[in-house]
Amino acid sequence: MILSASCCHRICWLSRRTATIAAALPKKSRKDIISLDRSEGKEKQSRRNGNSRGDGGNEGYKRPIGSFSMLIIPVVTFGLGCWQTYRLKWKLDLIEKLRERLNEPAVDFPLDDLSQLQNMEYRRVRVTGEFLHDREFPIAPRGRFDPGHAERTTASMLSNDNLSSHGAHIVTPFRLLNSDLVIMINRGWVPISRISPNSRQDSQVKGIVTFEAVVRKSETRPQFMGANIPEKGTWFYKDFDQMARQYGTAPIYLEAVYESTIPGGPIGGQSNVTVRNDHLQYLITWFSLSAVTLAMWFLRFRK
Structure with a gap:
């Protein structure tokens, strides 16, 4: 295409005008323009690098949330x-x-309302009746609980069967006075040599007696303890329902207090919280x- 003389003249005039305007700009403005162009280039490059890593440029926001x-x-x-x-x-x-x-x-045993016993654990009650010694049984092994025992024997180096911590608790069925209700009484602790009732006949109380005892609740089998064997009279822990079925009593269990102890017999006061x-x-x-x-x-x- 052949441009006319007027068009060529117009183009030349625009070129000279642009050069004149550029020359008239201050040097600082020209540097700012160049700096802006370079900054935009770096930002674009940074976005491209971020996209190539797959983090979308949001790394600065994700880190605080995760931490x-x-x-x-x-x-x-x-x-x-x-x-x-x-x-x-x-x-x-x-x-x-x-x-x-x-x-x-101590309070009187709630014979008329046995449900009260559920809220009376470790409470002293007063009972009257007679022991049924022909049905007694031991719970073993059991250590002796007596807070004052260590103080009384500290100065002595003697060791005998009566002071040994290895023994059993003697549980004896007990028929309440003027009632057919038979409960279980833990009379106390005896050493191994006196578990047999024949070895302590003098302490087998006969007739009507009154004493104080502590209400206790049944136990669950400890994790590493063997199971009871009721038919053999072997008891490792207190399961009142098992004991009641085996010996024909109610599933009620009391522990005689220390004051009920008879010389030569089981040592009462074995109630430990x-x-x-x-x-x-x-x-x-x-x-x-x-x-x-x-x-x-x-x-x-x-x-």
């Missing part, structure tokens, strides 16, 4: 430690309450886990 989510572990374990602290205090208060109950004055209390171990475990996981989080994300 703070890992704080859930120390927070939760700290909360569990606080809960176990509360449970420990509650359990210690319960144990103290039960120990105080052991020292409260035994309430499972593992809350201190749990408390230490949870707080330790909280501290360790928090330290791990700090070392990992402190930057």
